[in-house]
Amino acid sequence: MSEPLSREPLLEVRNLSKNFGAVQALSDFSMVVQPGEVVALAGDNGAGKTTLIKAISGVYRPSAGEIRLRGEPVHFSTPQEAREKGIETIYQDLALADNLSIGANIFLGREPMTRAFGFLPVLDRKKMADAARQTMALLDFHVSRMNAPVSNFSGGQRQAVAIGRAVYWNAQILIMDEPTAALGVPEQRKVISLIHQLKAQGRGVIFISHNLQDIFAVSDRIIVLRRGVQAGERKISETTHDEVVKLMVGG
């Protein structure tokens, strides 16, 4: 209430805690994401990264603390609710239906309909293909065959489809869990360039990776977690690989 001076953050997490029975997975964690900012989360396995993003994306309910979107407190009981507010998670395993086209994947679960011969309701494939083409162009990604199933595309292209779906539905905050983990080097570079595009469009990105090279290539800030607490926060421009590793292992 008393801080209208600073730019309003897109996402603010305040004193968030989550315990599973006696296990404290996350305690008293706070962070902000500004529009057009890429924030990396780093930490060893079990440090609490996954718990944190699941709390933000509506999979878990936090035990304590609050989440604010553009200053407004929000409570999600399902991932759908988070998605409707513009928080989209790009999962490691992509969550695409491989046998469907890019457009059909973008519209999966909310397919547009039109009428054939003026009365028969049918899927509006043209709208899906047009939207797919536009969205993918927005990500500077060009495929000639819009009706091909996404199983025909490479890992990086499929990653772009998953991101494109989020972009089409106007996600303001994209949470990306290890988006480069399963990809070859040129494909990794492509995903990094996609994240730059999202940033340029003023969206916020939370980027989880084990790959410090990727983190340094794309992030503005890095937050390190260790055993459920924040072990440190640095601007990328003011830190080094060594310092981050030290924070992660607790040196």
Place this chain on the structure above:
Amino acid sequence: MTTTEIPPQPAQEHVAPQADHADMAQSWVQRIASLRAWLFLAALVIGFEAWARIAFNGTFILNPFNLQSIAIFAVAPLLLATGQTFVIISGGIDLSVGFIMGLAAVVAAHVINAAGALMPLPMAVLLGALVAVLVAGIPGLVNGLLISRLRVPPFIGTLGMFGVARGVAFLLAGGTVVPVSNNPFFSALGNGRIFNVPHIVIITAVFVLLMHYLLSQTRFGQHNYAIGANPQAARRAGINIKGHLTRLYVLSGLCAGLAGVLYSARFNAGAAQAGEPLLLDSVAAVVIGGASLFGGSGTILGTVAGAFVIAVIQYGLVFVNVEPFWQFISVGVVIIISVLIDQAQRRFSGGRVDE
């Protein structure tokens, strides 16, 4: 803010054309594989035609009587296979369709007999057909609930319903065949023709066309493909998987119900064992038609071709006077070739599909 705008460009230009090349080759293989049932069908028809001309100087396919017979042969397996197509695309299987068909045939005969005394005969036929199809939806509903709510594997759940439907059908029939008495409308429905096309073939064609529309043009169909390929993705996209699976098995039951009604119309009697040999035919038609038993692919039009491949083999071998047991061998061989083509196609379309 963004200082690194330049590097992305070369990376993309590098990746896109490569992938497009692979695209083209894959799409050709996929296209040919998706047409395989029609190629089989064409080969069979040409083969039998040649045989007929050489062996007894006649014609196989240009004879309207043969065409009619093949179409009538195909009716029941095709109807069962239509529901089965939806189920197999979703990654499941419905083993109960044969006896659901028998159950519906018996119910139709009983209801038409009973209602014949109370109302005009055409009304009784309509009522009997309606009740039979709805009754067929009940085991379908139980299948759906078992699979979606209680997470029973489809193979087991529908195997259980196979037994239940079989038992109920035989009990209702009193262990025998239930003839329909004094209702000429019913046997006219089953054996009449319009412009030389049997009624039951017309009804089947209209119904199958409707199902083709449902699978290829509606959200229900689209969600069915998505669930078959990646149930997790479908769930994350907000698709109600439990509701979908429930409706799916009801649909399969209704298809079997229609098959049962048309069976009892054709023979003017209901029999519990009406669909007994048709379960395997229904799965075979779907697989020959290009669907994968792993789920996620298949079309109604492919299944139509698959059902006709089986009908042509069965009828054709009788026509050229070969011992009928060769049918089983030929259909079996076609199924195996079909699955081999499917697997070759999977291997070709990249290492990603590695089930």
